[in-house]
Amino acid sequence: MGKIRNAERTRKSILQAARGEFLEKGYAGTRIESIAQRAGVKKQLIYHYFSSKDQLIMETIEDLMSDAPPSGLVLPVNPAHIAEFRLDVNLKYLMDFLKFTAWEAIETFPSDLNGEERREKVLHSYNEDMRAKQEIGLVPKDLDPAFLTLMISSLTVYPLLFGNVTRMITGLTPDHPEFQEKWSHFLRLISERIFHDAKPNS
Incomplete structure (x- = not known):
């Protein structure tokens, strides 16, 4: 049992080191050697647990996405609360994942390495949730559910990732x-204005 626990600890240590390297240097800039140095292990040991850098990036992304609990994917019933809710989840659990997506925006690597299938499934579930709310009268009929999801994603990600822009505009990081607190309140206010005309179907 001791050997198994040690192996698990070593594997987790390598994954943690890989997370740090990928977030600091991106996929292209990360080297197995730097991961090994960060983890305090020999390069050969990494290949004992992971077949390649591709496997490391895939498992790192899976790890990043798993930081949020399952409850973080269950959107509020009231659509006016969704943006505020998603901001809170991002702040509490997904900042490292969001930092990875910033690298993704400037690097190009195969979509099968970036968890696209799982991510697309989550985002499409947000579309479907908005569409379902639209069908029962909670969302205005003339608003595209996919574009509402895109809008909320933008408002709950951009200010967090582009901290210098946020600081220059608002004076706060x-x-x-x-x-x-103020951004969360603002998201609630504009959401209430967007959705206030919708009337639940009787």
């Missing part, structure tokens, strides 16, 4: 409690 994304990690400042005052910004988070």
